[in-house]
Amino acid sequence: MSAKKNEQSTRINHEIRASEVRLITVEGEQLGIVSIREALYIAEKRGMDLVEIAPNATPP
Template sequence: MINEQIRDKEVRLIGAEGEQIGIVPLKEAQRLASEKSLDLVKIAPQAKPPVCKIMDYGKFKFDAAKKEKEARKKQKTVSLKEVRLSASIEKHDFETKMRNAEKFLKAGDKVKISVVFRGREMMHTQKGYTILEQALVLLEEIGVAEQKPKFEGRSMIIVVAPK
């Protein structure tokens, strides 16, 4: 709440430079604010009596928006990239997929490596563990596994995060 929106009888007033003025009637606080061509802003409505501060409200809102924009700029969103392998993958194909996974990790993204089992391959799930272990060995310098390999339907999955 600012200026005339404040409806309390008396308020604890803080000056424009942050100095404590004390408990004053609302009309007095509004008069002091208007003399300095500033706004009276309620900053702690739950206090007894409520705390108000004399400040330039437009500048305060502008600075707050600027800080929020800067914080959003510095924020890095981590996305999850997926590399799908099969239980009967050849060596060269495996190496190509691992190069892609390495590229994703270096870019700062998490990588979900999944080994998909088709038909009778479900009886040889040990191959999936072997493939995922080989992948972790290749990526151990730049990534770390978040959890142990687990099954999701017909695929075995592991998530690797960048170090």
């Protein structure tokens, strides 16, 4: 059975549509609200994926 991408699936990295995000580390430390560009840079630098947890929050 193949996974079908739909609107309800979790967005990661460049799939995230928000211009700003609330960045939280794996340990739960809040790094603050940053641009998606900065968040992607930080995630890449740490060898991790950026995962959208609460898409309906402001900011997500």
